[in-house]
Amino acid sequence: MSNLKVFKVRGRDVTEVPGEAVSVEAELQHLIEANMERMLGIRFLATEYRTGRHGGRIDSLGLDENGTPVIVEYKRAKNEAVIVQALSYLCWLQDHHHEFENLVRDKLGEEVAGDVDWSAPRIVCVAGAFTYHETVAVETIPHRIDLVVYRVFGDAVALQLVSATGGTRTSARGKISSSARTGAAAPKSVQQYLDASPRELRELYADLDELLLSHRDVQREPQLHYFSYRRIKNVATVRIQPRNKVLVVNLRLDPDAVDLCDGFTRDLRGLGSLGLQGDVVEVRIASREDLDRAAGLIQRSVETG
Template sequence: MSNLKVFKVRGQHVTEVPGETVSMEVELQRLVEANMETMLGIWFLATEYRTGRHGGRIDSLGLDENGTPVIVEYKRTRDEAIVVQALSYLCWLQDHHYEFENLVRDKLGNEAADTVDWSAPRIVCVAGAFTHHEMVAVEMIPHRIDLVTYRVFGDAVALQLVSAAGGARLTTRSKSTSPVRAASAASKSVQQFLDESPTALRELYADLDELLLSHRDVQMEPQMHYFAYRRFKNIATVRIQPRRGALVVSLRLDPSTVALQEGFTRDLKGRGNLGLQGKHVVEVRITTRQDLDRAADLIRCSVDAA
């Protein structure tokens, strides 16, 4: 994050605020754990979690907005071992689905535990800096790995996503035979809905996809029932409705800041939503290119909010 400069403004004069790292690694860990949902879009589950015979302790365990298990590791400055260490913990995680799901059940309830998505567990590494070789290496590793740098500027903390490797999805959902998951696995995926859509709707989605990805650092990650677009957090989820010829887009927006229009936008408060958590979610229904043009500013605001 050496290219990030912060200045304090006083009238027409500015003074640079020097960026610093924390004095102790545990300070960084405790800060993120106490604010994990706000900072990373991840629900915090456990700290210093013992991995038994695998050896060591996972700094933080969490669950993201898509129901994906997340391992978070921290380093105060630069340490090339952070990625290797996190990968070793991923081996433990993939062998301990039941233990992790019990942890989710204890912290977040049965519904969250029953919908854990094991197709692509994530690793998030937070450090003062990463080497060029680390950022290249994670692109070659077939797992989802986010590299996040931080700097402390006085009483402010800045995070920067410097690399986000998409990895590969192993399955659509957990192989558990529970009724909830079995029903989910039997339903069509969002990709199947898209493939079966009329040409006009597929082309409209391609335009929407291009618009979302045109914003810096935004990535698309397909889920079972929706396409998720994210930075640190999801900024949008997209569902396909072929019979209605519609793209249903959920955005991270405060409904009170949007002039809601019947048939085009609506407040999702209290209605539940896949992939976007919290009270501030607005749904946008796009059926034409004109609708997409109208939605462009709303999408930009959602990107800015994430």
């Protein structure tokens, strides 16, 4: 994060605030664990979790906004093999679905535990810095790995996503669904809905996708029911409604700070939103004019992520 400069302003004078690493790794871990959902978009489950015969302790375990298991590891010095260590814990996680789901059940309830997405568990490594070779190496690893750099500026903490790999998804999504048990057809995926959409709606989604991905370090990740777009946290989710010829976009915005318009924007607080928690605004986009109208809201949501 050497390119990030922070200045304290007094009138017309500025003084640079030097960025620092924390003196003890545990300080960083405790800070993030206490604020994990706000800082990383991950619901905290456990700290220093013992992996039994596998050996070692996972720094933090969590569940992200898409229902995906997450291993979070921290390091302060450049010479710590934090990525290798996290990958070894991922091997344990993939062999202990039931144990992880019991942890989710105890912390977040039966419904959340029954919908854990095992198709692509994530690793998040948080450090004061990563070497060039580490950022290149993760590109060759077929797992979802985020490298997040932090700096402390006085009483403020800055986080920056320096690398995010999509990995390879499997078809696993938690428990066997009721449709699979009864022989009913499996639910259609968001990609299938998109493929079956009229050409005009596919083109409109392509324009929306281009707008979202034009922002630096935004990643697109297909989920079962929606496309998620994230930086460190999800900044937007997109569902396809071919029958209504509309894109339903959920944004991380305070509804009280948005001039809501019936039929175009809606306050989702208390109604639930796939992939986003807390303050969420729904935007319905049915035309290029709607997309142009929503561009400012999309920009604001990306900036919050």
